[in-house]
Amino acid sequence: MTTAQSPGSPITMIDRVASLLQVFDGHPRLTLAQIARQADLPRSSAHRILQRLVELGWVERQGYQYRLGLRMFELGSKVVQRERLHQACLPFMYALHRSTGLTVHLSTLMSGEVLHLERIGDWPERGETWRPGGRQPAVHSAAGRAILAHLTEADWPDLTFPPPATVYGVRTRTQLRRDLERVRDRGGVAVDVQGCTAGIIAVAASIGPSGGSLRAALSLCGPAETMPVQEAGDAVRIAAMDVWYAASGLTRRTARVPAITRAC
Amino acid sequence: MTTAQSPGSPITMIDRVASLLQVFDGHPRLTLAQIARQADLPRSSAHRILQRLVELGWVERQGYQYRLGLRMFELGSKVVQRERLHQACLPFMYALHRSTGLTVHLSTLMSGEVLHLERIGDWPERGETWRPGGRQPAVHSAAGRAILAHLTEADWPDLTFPPPATVYGVRTRTQLRRDLERVRDRGGVAVDVQGCTAGIIAVAASIGPSGGSLRAALSLCGPAETMPVQEAGDAVRIAAMDVWYAASGLTRRTARVPAITRAC
DSSP states (O other): OOOOOOTTSHHHHHHHHHHHHHTTTTOSOEEHHHHHHHTTOOHHHHHHHHHHHHHHTSEEEETTEEEEOHHHHHHHHHHHHTOHHHHHHHHHHHHHHHHHOSEEEEEEEETTEEEEEEEESOOSSSOGGGSTTOEEETTTSHHHHHHHHTSOGGGOOOOOOOOOSSTTSOOSHHHHHHHHHHHHHTTSEEEEESSSSTTEEEEEEEOSSTTOSOOEEEEEEEETTTOOHHHHHHHHHHHHHHHHHHHTTOSOOSOOOOOOOOOO | OOOOOOTTSHHHHHHHHHHHHHTTTTOSOEEHHHHHHHHTOOHHHHHHHHHHHHHHTSEEEETTEEEEOHHHHHHHHHHHHTOHHHHHHHHHHHHHHHHHOSEEEEEEEETTEEEEEEEESOOSSSOGGGSTTOEEETTTSHHHHHHHHTSOGGGOOOOOOOOOSSTTSOOSHHHHHHHHHHHHHTTSEEEEESSSSTTEEEEEEEOSSTTOSOOEEEEEEEETTTOOHHHHHHHHHHHHHHHHHHHTTOSOOSOOOOOOOOOO
């Protein structure tokens, strides 16, 4: 929702700063020329804004390159930590990670994608989309499908269907509806078999009551060859329920995660 | 370094946006009146800037309250993840956490404070300064003193000596120098016994060669009653060395953390 503004107006200036900072998403280090081009700003404006952002700690300069500064990290960290849900999740996420050895994500639905808010586990080592702050298409992600299955179709955001990573992925709205039926049959557990990333299986369960406003899910991911899908699904479903009890201030606070023996 | 600017100049506008966003540091939710007062902005300007920031996803509005938006979290997450050191640290941090049961931090020196870049472990549950994005005075923190011991005094930032949490803490520059001697005698391992927070002991080791530009440390923290100080110190010193080898692209890549039996 951009309103027409004169070039010198305050709103235009906010947009310039925002578009300048946003070019660093996906590009850790950039030169002034690259920043000006990608943010569609005159080089002199970009330089002036950058200088001030460097003084404020929002951007750092290293030689001829610029990158986001630690002040952005500091402020950004507060966004997730302020949430009662995040605080309630952490002990359960660590318990899940300890008992399964798998990587645990807490994710939320944002437009047609899931955004990972927290991750416990250092696998997969590569793959930016699996890191905290990373996004994945909701229709390909187990977390996304667990959340969608909890909503009526009228409450779905606009969904896109980019090509999945392998032939096992969801390609159409009809396939998605069929998959969500299976999610509901499994008591809310969504399974993604290499649709998001080749070699990775993920299982997820939505947090909170069906149709609720939370739009968040817990998930476990692991290597396709060794992932104990059934047991991981049971564990994540129970943990998602327990997180909800803990976040609502009800009694079932202690992590009770069944141990899983992995095939590897 | 603020230069005098006319109220409508672009630089003033960047400062207004920055000061507005910065009021959320320490205050998760604020009303328009609170934001305007704390950012020292006219209410009408604050309202106009906030409206645009909400449209951009940098701020979220809930009823009469505003809070930082998920877009800040997304961008902020990229700041730490881009670092080779962070990526090299993660496997060693998880190995340390698994073998000791203690909480592991990766921290860096910023002015006279340490800023926690990563944390593995859900203890202590409370205490914002121990979370990722949290800061602690360098002179009170084990990580801070491990880094300071690695630098010549001429390279120290300006240090402040706020009152420590207990009588065990460092109060003066003379006490600090004496403590840093002990850190060097221990092969670089700094120990903080409840100087930062009552009830918490932390041990830390600096990453990289003495006098280097990295200014980062690994640390372990645990409850004062049960913390195995000597063993934790050995483990963190070895891990910090291994992280440095891994980050430098040298060979010693595998985590080799000795198991620790905790007293509790």
